[in-house]
Amino acid sequence: MNKEETIQELKAIVKPYIQNEEAFENLTEDTDFINDLKINSANLVDVILDIEEKYDIVIDNEAMEKMSNVKAALTIIETQLASK
């Protein structure tokens, strides 16, 4: 998995949900989905469903709870892809 590539893919996935354009433009590994991108917390489940669809993986409830920022998302995607 190429980290830079995955970040770009993640960016495309979260784009419809973000409410802070500036934080989105400057998205890094440390960007928080809710606090920085201002994604409505109800929409986080949609982001996760979109990630599942994109990578054909399943993100369980425990992993979902941890997925609050870009870094955590990358780790979870990596783990899931490795166990495929």
Place this chain on the structure above:
Amino acid sequence: MNKRVVITGLGVVAPNGVGLTEFTHAIKNGISGIKHDPELERLQFSCQIAGKPEISNEMALRYFSELELRNFNSSGILYGVIAGMDAWKDAGLALEKRDEPDWDSGTIFGTGTSGIDKFRESIYKIDAFETRKLGSTAVAQTMNSGVSAFLGGKLGLGNQVTTNSSACTTGTESILMAYERIKSGQAKRMLAGSTSDSGPYIWGGFDAMKVCSFKHNTTPESGSRPMSSTASGFVPGSGAGALVLEDLETALARGAQIYAEVLGGNVNSGGQRGLGTMTAPNPVAVQNCIANAVANAAIQASEIDIINGHLTATSKDSLEIENWSKALDRSGVDFPYINSLKSMVGHCLSGAGSIESVATILQLHHGFIFPNSNCEDLNPDITAIIDKSRIPQQLLYRKIKVAAKASFGFGDVNGCVIFKKF
């Protein structure tokens, strides 16, 4: 002291016209919105014709964000939000976002079901062990108050935001509930309206009851025949209507256009006693509802110039005429003009009362009476009570002042509202 209540904005999403300009043109010219429905044919419905508003994705994007339209599958909310926002704009009210809610404005926006297609989609997913894939919007799209919740957010309403439900009386009832709230001083402005989902999953139950016409599958435009001797059941429809009701002083202070005044009205039920059942109206209750509406509006029955009936195109139409005649004590040539919008749009169910009220107010405001279609062969039981000149089949231009609008619904519930040109 009671406040006077006026109508300052209208919005409509009807099978024969979306938006006031298109809809006014359609009702003046008797343009039908009833079409053959390939989906109903595929599903082997008895009635394969229906009235369905046409909304392009491009149009939807003027009212909803792209995000809101992702996985969106609720036709009732789509129609209701378009009609509601159009009415707000028509009333000259701001649509831009403010930080503070508008504490003086609310909505009572009714419906019978919400997002029935989304509900079906969700049920299939749940049964396939995919509950986790429902996404975040299944609730907002399928809760009955979805339409008022969407509107409340888009308009920043800070007063009462709710959804009423009383079958085919819903739309007429929402106007009266909004009227009461303003009259008593609890709100300055209320968006009143109602909507109905489209499609087989809302219409199927009626088809099964054999209350829809199955004789016009190849002649859709002549299928909805209120007051005709060959009326053979209603044609299912859908859509939404919306009215901005406002305290007169507030409306005058901001220089708003005023379409009409709501003089009063009545809602009641026949209790499913006497001749009343779940599906048939108790005539005593219908007559009381109309008579009480007239009394509540503090007018004489003789002042009513025009009636917009419920008149669904079933054998019950003559009973409705008899009820109006008895309640108003008027018959023959003395009976008010009467028309039924359902000849052009079918029966829009929970959306009917609002769409038909918008049509009624447009007639008062512009001084016309839209023609009744498909009743060239008037039911003799009707012409035995009222003169056929009272059932115009051509567009008439008349200075009309007072209109009565009634709706009757399953559960033996009734609503009648009286409007006066302002």
